Amino acid sequence: MGKTHRTEGDGRGEHHAPLALVNDPIFGPIVGADPQKPFVIAQLGQSLDGRIATASGESRWINGASALDHLHRLRAHVDAVVVGATTIVADDPRLTVRRVAGRQPARVVIDPTGRLAAPAQWLADDGARRIVVRGGEGPVATGAEAVAVPFAGGRLDPAAIAMALFHLGLKKILIEGGARTLSHFIDAGAVDRVHMLIAPIIIGSGVQGLSLPPISTLDKALRPTTKVHVLDDGDVLFDCDLRHQRRG
Template sequence: MSDQYFMKRALYLARKGAGYVSPNPMVGAVIEKDGKIIAEGYHRRYGEAHAEANALAGLKQVPPGAKLYVTLEPCSHHGKTPPCLERVLAAKFSHVIIGMEDPNPLVSGKSIAALRRAGVEVTVGVMEGDCRALNESFLKYVTTGMPFITVKFAQTLDGRIATSTGHSQWISGERSRRFAHKLRSLHDAILAGAGTVLHDDPELTTRHVKGRNPLRVILDPKLEAPLTAKIFQNQDRAATLIVTGIRSFPDKCSQIRGLGVDVLQMDQEEDHLFDLQELFLRLGQRKISSVLVEGGSGVITSVLRADCADRVVAIVAPKIIGAGLDTVGELHITSMERAMGLRFKKVSRSGDDIILDGRITKPLS
C-alpha cells in the first residue's frame, strides 16, 4: 500500500468535520502497521479533540514500527486542547507522514522540526494539493485574518437573479435549493443586503439540511429591514448581525438590539458605502473564517468591486426572462483585458440546473 492510499483515507476522514470545526482546519489521521490501518480519527468539532488524539484514543499502546498519516502538521501550541505534538512524540512512531505544513504562524514547521530532532522520520507533502484544497478557507484565514469569501447566486441562463419587479422565487430547482442550504452550513456567516430582505423576507437558515446555521450578516445602511422580518426571528438558533452606519437612527438600533440582534456600526465612505475589506477583517476578528455572499445584486457587485471574493458558485437555471435584475452590476470594465478571471473547479448538474464552481484567478485591480 502506498503513502497516497493512507493519506486518501485520512483526507476522507478529515472531510467529515466540514461545517463543524471552523475556524480550525479539517484534519484526518490514520495509524498504520504492516500495511493495515489499526486506528484512525478526525477533528469532529471545534473545541474537541484533534485528529491525532482521536486516532491514538483507539489504541491501548502504539506498537513499534507504526506509522502516522496526518493531513496537516500536528499543532505545537496550546489552544482549546493540549498540543498534538506532545502526544505524537510520546507515541514513538517510526515514521510520520504529513500532508502539508501548517501555515499557522504558531506552528509553521515547528512540529516537523521537533519530530525530526527527536529522531522520527518525517515525510511532508504527500497529496499536498488535496490537503491544501480541503482547507482553503482555513489557509486564507490563518495567514491573513480575512475570511474566505464565496459569492453564490442562482441566475437565469441570460444572467438575471430576479425579474424587473424583483421577483426571484424560484429561479433554481428544489435540488439546487437544498444544495444552497448545504453550502450555507459549510460557512461561518452569510452576507445579504437589505434589498433582499425587503423583497424576499428570507430566513437564511439551513433548515432543509443537517448542519449548523451560520451567522446572518445583513448590510442595511438605512435600517430598512422591518422588525417583523424573518432574519430577526429565532436568534437562539441562527444569530443575526446588522451592519449599519455610525449615524443610523439610534432608536431603531436600540429596537433591533432589544430583539437580541447584534448591530455593528461602521463608517461610511464618500459614496455612503462601507469598506468591505474592513468589514471582513472585523468578521475575521469575530472568528468568522468563511462568508457566503448570497446577494442581491447590490451586495454581489459591491463585494466583487472591492476585490474581496475568492470563489464564485453560480447556479444556472435553464430559463430566460429578458430584462431583469443583472446578477452583477457596474464594475467599470471597458475592455476584456480587465475582466475578472476564474478557473472552473467543478461543473455539475443539479436537477435541471447547472452548478459552476470557480475560483477567482484574476482579480479586478
C-alpha cells in the same frame, strides 16, 4: 451533489476537518481556507441570460431544487451568511440551514442607514447570532448585535465588513444577496470565490445579476480559474476562484 459534511471540534473552539472534506472538489476550498484571515464566498443564482428576476420582480424557482440544496450546504459550511437590507425588505428570508444537515451560521444584515425596524424572520431567536452592520450609531432590533464600519465611495466598505466579522470570530463568510451587495463586494476585491448557479432557462428581460463598473477593454475583465459541476436537475455550478485569474 455529495452529502453535507460537518467538522469535528477539538474542545478549544477550533474545528479541524477530515482530509476527505479538505479534498472535496466543491467545499474543500471553504473547509481548508486559511484561518488567519477572512474567507469570503459569494453565491448567485440566475438564468442563462443573466437574469435573477422577471421585470415584475418574480424570482422564485429560477433555479431548481438542487441549486437550493447547494445554497443550504454553503450556509452549513460557513460561519456567517450576509445579505443587504433590500433583500430583507423584499424577501424576508430566514437565512437558515433547513434542507440539509448542518450547523446554523450567524445571520448578518448590511443596513447602512438603520432603515430596518419591522420584525423579520432573520431575527428569529433560535440560538444563531444576529448582527446588523451599519455606518453609525442607532437603535438595534432586540436580540441583534450592532457593528459599525466606515464608508468608502459612498457605501460601507466591503473589506472592512469582512474584517469586522472576522474579529467577531466569523472567519468564513457567505455573501448571499442581493445582486447589488454581491457586486459591491466583488468590485472591492473582497471576494475569494464565487459560486454562480446557472439555470437552463431564458427569461429574456428583467433584473440583471452582477453589475460592475464598465471596462474599456477585455484585458481588464475578471477571468477566474473556474471549475464546472452539473447538478442533478440540470442547473450548472460555476465555481470561480477570484484569487487565481486565467490568462486571456
